[in-house]
Amino acid sequence: MKGKWIILLLPLLPGCVDATAKETMSKAQATFKPIPAQAPAIKGNEATKAKVDLGRMLFFDPRLSTSQLISCNTCHNVGLGGADLQETSVGHGWQKGPRNAPTVFNAVYNVAQFWDGRAKDLQTQAKGPVQASVEMNSNPELVVRTLKNIPGYPALFEAAFPGYRDPVTFDNMAKAIEVFEATLVTPDAPFDHFLNGEPSALNAREQTGLGVFMEKGCAACHGGINIGGAAYYPFGVREIPTAEIRPESDTGRFKVTNTASDKYVFRAPSLRNVALTQPYFHSGKVWSLKDAVVVMGSAQLGMKLNETEVNDTVAFLKSLTGKQPKIDYPLLPPSSDQTPHPQLK
């Protein structure tokens, strides 16, 4: 008797699966957006080839740091998902910085930069680490003096910023880096193909995980084009994470706004390429994606996700890994006798 029922039901199954997939897809399409193939334009900062090329050089040039050892790429390694592998980044003098380095990939789609959103765009962001004493430990005067005394750079700045009387400036350094960083997008993740109408781009488990992600409430903070990165939320809405994961001393956006309601508030990170950017959270204290999902469940949703839900969610998160940017390592203009020397102290 049982055997017969199975035979009768089998022809219906593909249709059922399709219907579920289509429903999941419709919901997903209303919540998320695929990454466009083309890098976005920056208002007021045109991405000419000369400027992008200059930005790529500056991104890789350790001479933006006083030690001449640390470049943007040190903590935002383009071969490692646009981040480093450190709990919190290590900078000048081997000092540990206060927070985990967010990936530079797709950062152009974030509402603002840094975990606390204190930089409104990539251009403003780029000036931060260059000057931070625990990162590159430099200052605008030294950066400009260095760039002006590396014989190849002035002509490259002139080409990137035509019409400027004095093109080698700290602002223009940041503008060039911004347009280069805006090219660091990762389209073509399996999930992007799914959002673009290909149900087979995600397997059954990934689709189930996507369902969990939307139903349990993760997508409320992690939605949109960057699956996050669009707004600020308290870390520990329902349950305060351990002091290791959410150190008491780092009050997040409160340090920027000095507003009580911003205590322990952070920008929800983008989850794109999240499988590549361990460890997790602003403290970098959680190494496995599975553990990170469990922490999010309790801290933000007040629920204990079961083993299957966690595994399915992780499977879905892995489908957010997109096509990584291919980058030619730039040949940097050589130093000269006039270039300031590195300072390690």
Add this chain to the structure above:
Amino acid sequence: MKGKWIILLLPLLPGCVDATAKETMSKAQATFKPIPAQAPAIKGNEATKAKVDLGRMLFFDPRLSTSQLISCNTCHNVGLGGADLQETSVGHGWQKGPRNAPTVFNAVYNVAQFWDGRAKDLQTQAKGPVQASVEMNSNPELVVRTLKNIPGYPALFEAAFPGYRDPVTFDNMAKAIEVFEATLVTPDAPFDHFLNGEPSALNAREQTGLGVFMEKGCAACHGGINIGGAAYYPFGVREIPTAEIRPESDTGRFKVTNTASDKYVFRAPSLRNVALTQPYFHSGKVWSLKDAVVVMGSAQLGMKLNETEVNDTVAFLKSLTGKQPKIDYPLLPPSSDQTPHPQLK
């Protein structure tokens, strides 16, 4: 009367210049060799595409260091002439190493590696900095455990070393790095074109400098394909340089051979791309190429070169800058939950 002579002599001048150029060229061709366009083969270590690609990844992978912050490229920056800009390299814990980092470019043509020649080839060399406590501070066991627990690597090692039962080994890491490094050659310097029979590849000043370089005796140690790199010589044959430039504690090759005659003996460095690799000498204490030429004159030749000789020599040395290798930044296989974590201490 004078005017007439000038008019009479003028038609002869180009012929005179040609004769001098030809003589200089013949002498140079007997002393130096151009860099071939193609990277040299390594005996017993075939450069398959899979192996070179793997070597490129390993060269850029900071996970060969315990901190997961330092890669081969940190001190041998392919955008900066294959070296760093430090007096002596900075490694684990911001420690200063004992000697200036020699460029990796054209290193395959050196008789042996390191300033004291203690590694017979690039394969042996590659194992040194990985294990040095002041550099990458790792060990073969940790490196192999790390590489085996980065899910993408085992298949890449299998492809690079087909037929090995256990391809992920410390030796194979070094072999892959060696074949990649052997591709880092810089042909097509103006001087190579000159050696290949194009007199106009060097201007008059550069040719005069080349003449000084050969006549005064520089070429005795800095000859051959690498304009150096072929043999060992005491630093301070005629005059002992200052203790800053030749620190008393670094006895050079004596540390390797324990032979009295090897005290303060070093491998003559290659002068290819020397204009890109300041600062100079094993101590890295001399920043300008001009000063370096003056030091060499007194220390090795026992002579005070005059201003013109120094400037002409520098002009010639600048003609040794070749076509820098173009390198795609490799996408590194991502870490997993099993990958050992970075250790900063």
